[in-house]
Amino acid sequence: MMHVGLEHYLAVSGALFALGLACIVLRRNALLVFMGLELNLNAANLALVAFSRYGGHAEGQVLATFIIAIAAAEVAIGLAIIVALFRRRATIVTDLLRSLKG
């Protein structure tokens, strides 16, 4: 069996990304959609870190650091919106939000 290398990490990252995507597409609960988004971000991070490590440069991890920071901001705002919406509409089912839109 071959030793674990960059491609393994990328594969895991890809699979994680796919799961996140599925979560976004399949789940109706806005919170779950959000979590799917987080999974995606983390998949990206994993790829970045792996690249950085095997590529021998710092940039990947630097970028990952920034991504984590921005993700935090995004989560805070996103959840704030969800809470605000919930307080207004008492539902966080995305379908309903969609229906509000159109």
Added chain:
Amino acid sequence: MHPLEHFWPFIAFGAMVVAAIGFSIIAVTFPSILGPRKTHNEIKDSAYECGLPATTGTPARFSVKFYVVAMLFILFDIEVVFLIAWGVLYRKLIKPEGAGGLGWAALAVAVIFLLILEAGHIYAWRSGALDWASWRSRPQQEPRA
């Protein structure tokens, strides 16, 4: 190729995690083995609310302030992470430029960073997001005696 020494502390830590989880499992399951058989009745299974049946079934929602504080926490947590990293590196960064540092620019980075975030903090403070009390509990002017 992947020297184990690097990971050694983490492996030890992992061992501790395993041990601790093992202990927890024992602690959680033992009383059900050792203690008296569980009995159930409607009252025993109901929530304790000072001796009366619960006034409403599930806990209701509560003040949005708790969310706000949690959200603010996330944001400031990031700040803390950056600051910790900066703090650890500070003495290297502050070295004059010749010696591989940035000189006072190292401080300026953090000061600007902090100023921006402090603006947010002050904004939250001013707009009352950090206040729990309503107007009545806030200290009022003491009446002149």
Added chain:
Amino acid sequence: MKRHAATTFDTRLEQRDVIVTRLDAAIDWIRKSSCWPQPMGLACCAIELMASGAARFDIARFGAEVMRFSPRQADVMIVAGTCTYKMAGLVRRIWDQMPTPRWCIAMGACASSGGMYRSYAVLQGVDNIIPVDVYVSGCPPRPEALLEGFMTLQKKIEASKQFKNLWSPEPAPVDERKLKGPIIIRGE
């Protein structure tokens, strides 16, 4: 201080397996040494209950100062005060929410029998709704009397066969011969 006691100890212990006896003793010791009260303070007696927790009497010496207001964590319910009908349901409810093994001390006349309140509003003794293990007479009983009641309860726990009963939610059977009341302490 003189102790009148009706207890004649039957020295011929029941012919039981020594190990079981030992285990019984160990479990009895554990349970009697760590009796966390659920202070069911209903009226005046509650003040003496507080007093017995305070400096002069210090129920902490018995390890019983851990007053748990949550019934889930308590071992012995000390009913201190007048239990009215309006309150009866609550007392019973809290009793029901206590985990076994559990005990109950009726502190004072009101809790034991209704005391001086033979009236329309007062339950005539909490033993109408929950099984009482120890009655402490008095109105209110002195904190010393409560401590004595506590020791009386410890005697009862000691006299119970806890080991065989370990898994049973029922109260452990008690060696009745060891439990002869009343215990009367005369002061000077």
Added chain:
Amino acid sequence: MNEVNETIEKLKAQFGADIGEQPEFRGECGVVVPRAKILDVCRFLKTGCGFDMLTDLTGVDNLGSDPRFEVHYLVYAIARRERLRLVTGVPENDAAVDSVVSVWSTADWHEREAFDLLGLTFRGHPNLKRIIMWEGYPHFPLRKDFPVAGLPAELPSTAQNAGRAESAPQEGGPFVAGIGAVSAPHREPRATDTAAERDGKTAHPGHVEEI
């Protein structure tokens, strides 16, 4: 007690012959007010005479006389240290008085208590419910025809497993109460710990021993 008399004079001037007077007893004066006027009198006392505090309000059951009930108001003027009692009769068939909560808010619980224990109604009370006994208690305990021992009643539904309210055993000496059974286990069933004890003689437990 001049001041009190002054107040009574004032009242009489305001309300005329409706105001009756109780004989002075131990330096206390009482004014008898007709039921219909009580709210006006109270308003007048508060605004016109400075009786700013309602110390107490209570009902009395004079079973056998007519009107059966009385409501007593104790009002107090803090500044003048002056106390006055108002009494108003309430007949049994229409046991209702005007509520004075609008005059003194302290009357709230007092009136509820009178309602609870005596069954008097107070018209215009914001929240006339039982306060002492539980909601759904069928009797009015302070009425004279209600025995101290109480009558059986259902407990509040919060008390699912505490049985019902029963009459308390009444025991008395030879001068007051009737004959009880010989020993407590017979008088008070709970005092019996086992059925055997109840049937047979009560055990004579415990002998004294020095230890």
Added chain:
Amino acid sequence: MSDVRDMAWPDSAARAQTAADPDAERMVINMGPQHPSTHGVLRVVLELDGEEITNLWPDIGYLHRGDEKIAENMTYAQFLPYTDRLDYLAPLANNVAYAYAVEKLLGVDVPRRCQYIRVICCELARISSHLLGLGCYAMDVGAMTVFLYAMRQRELIHDLCETISGARFTTAYTRIGGLMNDLPPEFLPLLRTFLKGLPATVEEIDGLLTRNRIFVDRTKNIGVLSAADAIDLGLTGPNLRASGVEFDLRKAQPYSAYGDFDFEVPTGTVGDCYDRYLVRMEEIRQSIRILHQAADHLPDGPWHLDDPKIFLPRKEKVLTKMEELIHHFMIVTEGVNAPPGEIYFSAENPKGELGFLIISRGGGVPHRLKIRGPSFVNLQALPKLCIGHMVADMTAILGSLDFVMGECDR
């Protein structure tokens, strides 16, 4: 399981409002009757918005023992032990108030020594009650140790009670027309030692709380009650005085020997929890003053009425003389022979005005005996004080109101 709120206080209107409010982040929570901060069996139903109290319904009656009904069925003397259990933090003071009420009904005055002793009783009771009140109050805001220090001094008061009456707590010390017995000789020295030690404890409590910012923040401007509101709600005692109304029955209608003593009535300015605390602390100090004076000027002479129709004759006489024996029997079985009439007597108890409204139709048994418990009235202020505050403030407010369910529910 049925909806409890049927039994609970939130009435249907309030419930409907809560339910209908779409923005409701409210929850209804039940505090008590078995709760560490409701001092006995008060039950409070709270409606919370987050941590803030938006509505509140006190529910009392969990300690209703039927005292008034019982009183109608026994002689005046027999009822005396029941008064112990009204304000069970200050049994001595209740005994005194009740005895004076019956004496007023009978139209008799007790001798001066008896009056002085009763003053001593009242003030001891006041100190003991305030100590416990302050202790519980401190405990409610989290300072456990203060409570224990207060209890320690209370123990000494219990010792004093035990010396005079033979019981720590439920003293039943007064009798109609006198006392249970004269002060025993060892009492005054004991009292003096106690009075010497007490200021240190008061100072200790003071030092732990008064200027401690945590405590001050918890109490200052919390539960403010204006003087007008306090009067309107019928508050009495320290709670009324904290709102700035100088009303103290010991001054307003000096019963017992209170006219003879030099003391001051402390009043507050704001009417918040802090003022209530300060007023109680000051009252303890004033009581110490009164006790000193009473101990120094305790008159000699008889300590009970010498009326064989009111006060039980001396035992020796009962044992030897026929006439006394008959009086004895008469007093015990028929009670004092009260004239028909109606009186109201109130005394300044630690918690406020404890009043007895006695309606007599003659004979030894009251026709109606209404007890005006100060706590019953004081508790009415609860919604007014609490709404708009936080849950934690409620415990502070409850502590500062210092109520006793015994006299609230009777």
Added chain:
Amino acid sequence: MHLDGVILEWVFVIVRILAIFVITFMIVPYTVMAERWVCAWIQDRIGPNRTGWFGLMQPWADALKLFLKEDIIPHHVRKVYYVIAPTLVFLPALLTMALMPWGSNLGPMSCVLADIGPGMLVVFAVGACSVYGIVLAGWASNSKYPFLGGVRSAAQLISYEVCIGLSLVAIFMQTQTLNLTQTVLYQAANGWLVWQQPLAAFLFLICMFAETNRAPFDFPEAEQELVSGYNIEYSSLKFGLFFLGEYANLMVASMLMVTLFLGGWSLPFAPLNAPAQVWWVGAAHVAIFIAKTACLLFLFIWVRWTVPRFRYDQLMGLGWKVLFPLALLNILITAVVLGLRGGA
């Protein structure tokens, strides 16, 4: 690494894990007892003295009692979460112990189980996860008092976490490391950090009071308000775990304080100031560490029985409006001073 080297390491790991369990389970029960005794002494009482010799067996009786108690799992709770919550309260404390340099070294064995490079980050990370236990307990109990208690506590914990991080930045600036062992060595060489960073030490101490839910910040269980907070519905050993976790957290907090500010296992006297060369110095280091921890535990207990409790909003205000700016200020001052000194 040679194979026998690996085996030796594993032996050390196991020995140290056992040591950690022993230390925890000796210190924690007696911390509980110390609490009960000290509180009794402060209150002129005696405290438990009837169980065993001077009451020394009391904690064991209590613990065993909890073992033998009926384990109620009421029907209304969310069962899985209800069961795991107590362990989540206890786990973080135990895990933090793994990072604690509770001695220099005993012979060839270093006293840190996991001497992770950025150890403080692990402490932060593990500490951050301790919120879960309380939140879950409150929520899983599905009843109001626990719920309120849990939420309050969670908000309190996370608020003060920010302050903890900020207050420690200043000392990281000084020591230039996140490693706990290095921090201790730095202090051994340069003097205790509490003298160099008094403000940071003070802020950290306050935060520790808040993080461990000790008076004056004991909201989650503020008995007077919430009966006993998030653990109301818990009985038996599950409650015991909360209890244990609470005191284990207390112990860990004290140990952190000792490590970060009070020189860890070192004492500023010649043989004790450097990592041990001989076994008895190593033992002395362990003893010194535990003694320092005990002193801090006493402080925690002592404060609890003296001061009143804050109100919830005051507590949050204190964290966000007082400690937060103070910590920032401290960082700036430190930065300027260090900058003037010209960095390293």
Added chain:
Amino acid sequence: MKVRRPKLTLLDRLYLPQILAGMWRTLKHIPRKKFTRQYPEEKFKLLGKYRGAPTLVRNQAGQVKCVSCQLCEFVCPPKAIRVLPGRRDDSAPAEARIEKEPEDFIIDMTRCIYCGQCEEVCPEQAIFLKQDFAVTGYKRSELEFHKDKLLELGGIHDDPICKWKKK
């Protein structure tokens, strides 16, 4: 008199000085002599004329003093006393003859409130509240004291006025 509302000084407002002062206060208690009276081990004196459990006494001649006049039964607020009147047998020596003696005398100790009224009203000084401050039992029936138990607890009372002697 208005109570003084102390204004917090700047130092007070900093929390710490007051907390430290408080801590000093509490610290001083630690070495102090403890106030606790260790109950079962440590002896203590009941003060005053302590009102413990009511008991029946005999006179010097060993006779039950109670004449079952039932005054105590009447007065007892919780109605804890039950007297069953009975006649004394005539075999007693003439100078010690008292007409009546209760056949049984029951005090329900779970009811008794130790108020002392029975002692106060007894015209024969036959019932006394002794110093029994703690009465506990496992059953309610155990706490129902009958005549012999009460007499046993009461013992002999030296009566200065020997009423019975005069007869």
Added chain:
Amino acid sequence: MTVYDAMFWFFSLALLLCGVLVLISRDAVASALFMVLGFIFLAGLYLLLEAWFLALIQILVYAGAIMVLFLFVVMLLDFREKRRWWHGNLLGWLGAPLAVAALLAALLPVLKRAGALADAPEKWFEGTLENVMTPVFTRYLLPVEVTALILLAATIGVVVLGRKETKP
């Protein structure tokens, strides 16, 4: 298989399992908790990549902060879906495989080329705090300040959104 490889497989499989469980749990709280667990395993992968700093930050920020907030919201909004999530979600069921397939298609070439990178051990990068953050504070100053600005914006947004609205 070396220990390293074993660890990798353990962590990555556990991570993916957690991901799947996040996706399929009916209970949002369970989803959130599995997410936390997943992040912990992800941190394990970071450790294997010798990204020490990032691993800890991952736990600190994601597990310690972000997921706490998620949990808060999930618990406290306490809403229940009326339908199971897999019912009547046609669009999702059609879209998901497509999306995943597209993703994999895009990823495949990268994966193929990745093997080339893997054989340069001397160039491996160790993600210590110093290695990662020094560039941040020297080369990437602007992004740092921009991050601060974003955080500021988020703060303001949170405060505004969290404000108690007056009754509509």
